[in-house]
Amino acid sequence: MKLSESEENYIKSIYNLQEKTEKVNTNSLANFLNTSAASITDMLKKLKSKKLLEYKKYYGFRLNEAGNKEALKIIRRHRLWEYFLVAKLGMEWEKVHDIAEELEHVSSSELINKLDNYLENPKIDPHGDPIPDEKGKIAVLKQKALKDLPIKQSATVSSVSNQTPEMMEMLNHYGIGIGSQIKVLKAFEFDGSLQIKIAKKPECIISGMAAQNIFVYDN
Amino acid sequence: MKLSESEENYIKSIYNLQEKTEKVNTNSLANFLNTSAASITDMLKKLKSKKLLEYKKYYGFRLNEAGNKEALKIIRRHRLWEYFLVAKLGMEWEKVHDIAEELEHVSSSELINKLDNYLENPKIDPHGDPIPDEKGKIAVLKQKALKDLPIKQSATVSSVSNQTPEMMEMLNHYGIGIGSQIKVLKAFEFDGSLQIKIAKKPECIISGMAAQNIFVYDN
């Protein structure tokens, strides 16, 4: 189904709000999208007529099967682009969201699947959110802080919670990035620092503080 | 200057037509953009009011300095994305244009400059057209067929004229891609075949026919 940019934004927002909060209503959506409640009503009618959501006047609304499927496609595009921007172009966390908001509307499925492939099918985006696969399936990967990763178990770096320039500088120095394969060789109890190995990089030691802010998931 | 997608498409089209043909008029532009002459007139007024082109009713129009600058920015984005799609994602020539038409409207200059950097500042896109740099400057690189490259002179693969699946398969096999560093070690006069060296690949021999369809530019 060919959707306009606006329609896509509404669908994606409804999906995201449904994930987080119990009930999504007109006002909360209007607030989230920074628009008026009247605009929401207009779009709800339109999406209903396109059979993407269930909607009964004054009673509320909810994405149906088809709507969910569309939402997942958009979210997949958004998160793959975010991953690309951080992992390949080296952009900073805070900046990638807005750019991905634009890139996500380019809908060629060949493009997206090739991008996915090129990025080696990442499962989690730089903010730690899961990336739906081609079929809309989301892996349920539990992330953990690097400090909680058992010794000698290899894992993939998925996100970093503290994104200060100082943190980024240090990660860069060690060659740690989103998607890096990582393994803890030894933990020093004294200060919580860890001796680690990043694939294709020399061994090194990072502080307990860093280990607390780096998140990984098991392979 | 923030431009709408439509405004960008008009500006880019005017620029492209001005490159190719002597005089651009309302009808030819309407024809090129697959729209009506009336729409062209409307947009000309708008672009004039934004001071991006000179326009006098019934007399014709032309991009001014500012308009040219905007056009070059859009073309830069378009061609960098085309390069990315072919060189990194391995997409085929014919397919990249339409996708780049969409990607080109994402206008973050940080994104584009980082992409440029990531691609190692390509000078020519997969169709053989030059890519403007950050300042809008276009390199005047004369391409030549690989068969005309002097022995032992290293060059960069810029485009391929015959894009059949068979050709693509062969290039893939040899590891020849857009941006590859290439050098001719020996030319066999008998059949025009060439012994070549692609950076980081073993030496190999390609046919005269292939050498005629692969284009390169000097480093």
Added chain:
DNA sequence: ATTTATTTTTAGATTTGTCTAAATTTATTT
């Protein structure tokens, strides 16, 4: 130099997505 043909512009309508203000429905209070 008129007439005819072509090109360009205007006038007015349409679609999409938005808005404000008023009306309606549902929820909450006393």
Added chain:
DNA sequence: AAATAAATTTAGACAAATCTAAAAATAAAT
């Protein structure tokens, strides 16, 4: 349960980008 408050929808307007059909200007032809 009547009154008040809050949420939602409708009505009507607007800007952007487009269209068709008619009018105006320029170019070409006899």
